[in-house]
Amino acid sequence: MAHLAILGSTGAVGRELIEILLARRFSVDRLLLLGSSRSAGQKIIYDDRELTVEEVAETSFDGMDLVFLVADAEASRCWMPVARRAGARIIDNSSAFRLDDGVPLVVPEINAETIGQARLIANPNCSTIIMNTVVWPLHRRHSIERIVVSTYQAVSGAGFRAMTELRQQTKQVLDGHQPEPSIFRHPIAFNLFCHESAVGEDGYNDEERKMVLETRKIFGKHAPAVTATCVRVPILRAHSESINLTFREPMSEARVREILATAPGIRLVDDREASHFPMPVEAAGQDDCLVGRIRQDTSQPDGRGIELFVSGDQLRKGAALNAVQIAEYVVAT
Amino acid sequence: MAHLAILGSTGAVGRELIEILLARRFSVDRLLLLGSSRSAGQKIIYDDRELTVEEVAETSFDGMDLVFLVADAEASRCWMPVARRAGARIIDNSSAFRLDDGVPLVVPEINAETIGQARLIANPNCSTIIMNTVVWPLHRRHSIERIVVSTYQAVSGAGFRAMTELRQQTKQVLDGHQPEPSIFRHPIAFNLFCHESAVGEDGYNDEERKMVLETRKIFGKHAPAVTATCVRVPILRAHSESINLTFREPMSEARVREILATAPGIRLVDDREASHFPMPVEAAGQDDCLVGRIRQDTSQPDGRGIELFVSGDQLRKGAALNAVQIAEYVVAT
Numbered sequence: 001m002a003h004l005a006i007l008g009s010t011g012a013v014g015r016e017l018i019e020i021l022l023a024r025r026f027s028v029d030r031l032l033l034l035g036s037s038r039s040a041g042q043k044i045i046y047d048d049r050e051l052t053v054e055e056v057a058e059t060s061f062d063g064m065d066l067v068f069l070v071a072d073a074e075a076s077r078c079w080m081p082v083a084r085r086a087g088a089r090i091i092d093n094s095s096a097f098r099l100d101d102g103v104p105l106v107v108p109e110i111n112a113e114t115i116g117q118a119r120l121i122a123n124p125n126c127s128t129i130i131m132n133t134v135v136w137p138l139h140r141r142h143s144i145e146r147i148v149v150s151t152y153q154a155v156s157g158a159g160f161r162a163m164t165e166l167r168q169q170t171k172q173v174l175d176g177h178q179p180e181p182s183i184f185r186h187p188i189a190f191n192l193f194c195h196e197s198a199v200g201e202d203g204y205n206d207e208e209r210k211m212v213l214e215t216r217k218i219f220g221k222h223a224p225a226v227t228a229t230c231v232r233v234p235i236l237r238a239h240s241e242s243i244n245l246t247f248r249e250p251m252s253e254a255r256v257r258e259i260l261a262t263a264p265g266i267r268l269v270d271d272r273e274a275s276h277f278p279m280p281v282e283a284a285g286q287d288d289c290l291v292g293r294i295r296q297d298t299s300q301p302d303g304r305g306i307e308l309f310v311s312g313d314q315l316r317k318g319a320a321l322n323a324v325q326i327a328e329y330v331v332a333t
Numbered sequence: 334m335a336h337l338a339i340l341g342s343t344g345a346v347g348r349e350l351i352e353i354l355l356a357r358r359f360s361v362d363r364l365l366l367l368g369s370s371r372s373a374g375q376k377i378i379y380d381d382r383e384l385t386v387e388e389v390a391e392t393s394f395d396g397m398d399l400v401f402l403v404a405d406a407e408a409s410r411c412w413m414p415v416a417r418r419a420g421a422r423i424i425d426n427s428s429a430f431r432l433d434d435g436v437p438l439v440v441p442e443i444n445a446e447t448i449g450q451a452r453l454i455a456n457p458n459c460s461t462i463i464m465n466t467v468v469w470p471l472h473r474r475h476s477i478e479r480i481v482v483s484t485y486q487a488v489s490g491a492g493f494r495a496m497t498e499l500r501q502q503t504k505q506v507l508d509g510h511q512p513e514p515s516i517f518r519h520p521i522a523f524n525l526f527c528h529e530s531a532v533g534e535d536g537y538n539d540e541e542r543k544m545v546l547e548t549r550k551i552f553g554k555h556a557p558a559v560t561a562t563c564v565r566v567p568i569l570r571a572h573s574e575s576i577n578l579t580f581r582e583p584m585s586e587a588r589v590r591e592i593l594a595t596a597p598g599i600r601l602v603d604d605r606e607a608s609h610f611p612m613p614v615e616a617a618g619q620d621d622c623l624v625g626r627i628r629q630d631t632s633q634p635d636g637r638g639i640e641l642f643v644s645g646d647q648l649r650k651g652a653a654l655n656a657v658q659i660a661e662y663v664v665a666t
Contacts (some may be wrong), residue, residue: 005351146632150483150575152564154526166523167507172503190499190569191614192485194626199605203586203628205641212631225632229575229640231485231598234567236523242483242562253536263369274534281524293527295536299479299558307536307562309527 002029005064007056007086008071009033009081010042011170012160012237013093017070022047023212027331034060036071061086066330068323069093069276072283080120089330090120091323095206098122098214105217108325109264110136115333121326126318127151127209127230131241132218133317134310135290137263138243142251142282144224145304148244149211154280156237156314158183170234188234195230205230213280238280249327250303253296265317267292276312289317335362338397338421340389341404341414342366343375345493346426349653350403355380357657360664367393369404373611394419399663401656402426423453423665424656428539431547441658442597443469448666454659457551458543459651460484460563464574465551466650467624467643470596475584477557477609478637481577482544484563486528487613489570489647491516496569503567521567528563538563570648571613576641583636584643586629598650599624611644622650 008014021028031055033044041057054060061067063081069076069092076094083090097103097120104114105122107129115121133147138144155162162183169179169189179187186193197206204212211228261268269278270292278290289312297305312318343348354361366377366386374386387393394400395418402409402425409427416423430436432452437447438455440462448454460586464482471477490494495516502512502522512520519526530539537545570652602611603625611623622645632637644653
């Protein structure tokens with residue numbers, strides 16, 4: 001797959017995507033970096049070459065084989081049809097088309113085979129990918145009925161500027177000043193708040209709804225029911241999740257550990273003596289999702305409950321890495 | 334109740350206790366501030382008087398009517414018998430005696446009547462108090478079968494020095510240095526980790542076990558089963574909790590809101606349009622526990638599930654305020 005374009009190349013996910021393509025030696029004959037007029041002209045180093053970000057236009061995708069859309073949902077809605085008309089295969093990181101019929105929603109460890117010859121493939125929500133990567137290997141072997149998840153989400157999901165805001169506000173507070181929210185509605189320094197996405201009539205916000213609906217699509221038939229509470233915490237770039245599972249049959253802690261120990265994309269971090277469990281600072285920059293706190297849920301008298309705690313890099317497995325894994329599958333098949 | 338002693342008066346809970354006693358005009362004829370040899374000699378202002386912290390000794394409690402033990406469990410085990418021999422009634426903030434038979438474990442809004450003539454009364458764990466204050470008014474009217482809770486706990490639960498550590502480490506990270514953990518085993522700046530208390534053979538740490546066992550004792554007969562995941566987040570002094578409830582019968586969001594709107598010690602913060610929900614920065618310094626994100630749990634097909642999000646000041650309702658409320662009850666009866 002020779003000619004490759006990235007729309008949103010200067011964003012947090014875009015930068016990560018470029019690094020991962022290089023690190024994984026993804027075969028690229030031509031790499032076209034695209035962005036808004038605001039980003040156009042920025043220089044990005046790729047494999048010792050300096051590339052200049054171009055402003056995206058109607059003809060940008062002509063001759064492209066593969067296009068990554070890693071800006072936002074609005075940009076994806078605008079530019080996906082243009083890229084499709086140009087004949088490119090498209091991997092879209094936004095929520096714009098994830099639930100559309102005929103658009104595979106893919107975590108390669110789970111459902112790569114749904115890609116087939118699809119021209120447009122959707123990359124799931126970051127919290128969803130991280131949860132699903134860990135839960136799927138269990139569900140595949142021992143059906144899960146229900147998931148109760150509470151997230152501890154880094155600000156990176158809201159982009160570079162949110163990361164800058166966290167640092168700046170934190171400094172303001174340490175210096176004795178009032179924090180000045182800009183990207184987020186509420187202060188994030190030494191604070192947390194429920195995810196900033198819109199809250200629907202049923203009381204769930206959009207991020208939570210993604211975890212519910214995308215998991216249903218990714219897991220397919222017999223998917224577990226999911227309820228989620230999504231929370232932003234003052235952390236830079238890895239999401240954590242407290243996950244409570246109810247299996248259809250009794251399940252043992254030992255069996256869960258056995259399965260997760262060899263599952264792809266996962267690393268067990270579960271040292272009770274050393275109190276060493278998944279932490280965002282250790283998940284950041286890692287490809288694997290870290291999982292620990294594996295234990296029988298003692299509130300379930302029938303032994304069907306299991307508790308887990310997970311940390312995964314929101315920008316890597318939660319976004320850019322998963323997109324590159326999809327691209328590798330597209331190229332290989 | 335005239336003569337009152339506080340052991341642990343220079344700690345985070347002790348300082349808060351002194352402020353609350355004054356703010357609530359608790360009748361005090363004599364206030365004796367006690368501490369370890371390290372704290373002895375420190376000056377604390379109480380109602381425009383400067384009091385000097387004395388080192389606790391075998392005779393310290395002689396003549397005292399009421400003693401607050403707000404140091405740690407080890408200090409409580411050591412000094413409780415001394416205070417008891419001196420004839421004082423004791424309110425112990427530590428975990429030392431909470432589960433002992435004959436020791437009332439009290440959240441006044443829930444079970445003040447269990448105090449009776451008890452000479453020793455235990456103040457529950459902070460996360461437990463905050464959860465129970467919100468969940469009890471619901472459970473009292475509509476029995477709850479099971480609670481799945483994940484916490485977002487401030488560092489204040491580990492004392493003043495942990496609060497200083499969070500500030501210092503955060504500054505180190507912002508200045509480009511590696512954080513230097515001292516109180517906590519792991520970095521806390523821009524990080525989170527599972528609660529630092531010891532993990533038992535069943536995989537639960539002590540903080541989680543407290544939430545399970547103390548709730549059982551406080552709620553009494555027909556108490557809900559509880560499973561908890563306790564996590565420290567880089568927040569200074571208010572705990573938050575994501576709480577998933579399963580009632581025995583179907584329950585509506587409207588009914589939950591109706592009950593919580595008038596329950597004591599609680600304030601509804603649940604504005605979906607403004608995305609305004611409980612946050613630690615708004616709970617800090619408040620007496621009330623903030624509750625919001627009230628919604629039907631759509632993963633429960635039979636309508637028995639409700640989700641909540643709570644923030645409460647760990648040092649106030651989670652510790653010092655609850656202890657003073659107990660004292661007020663002791664004095665009044």
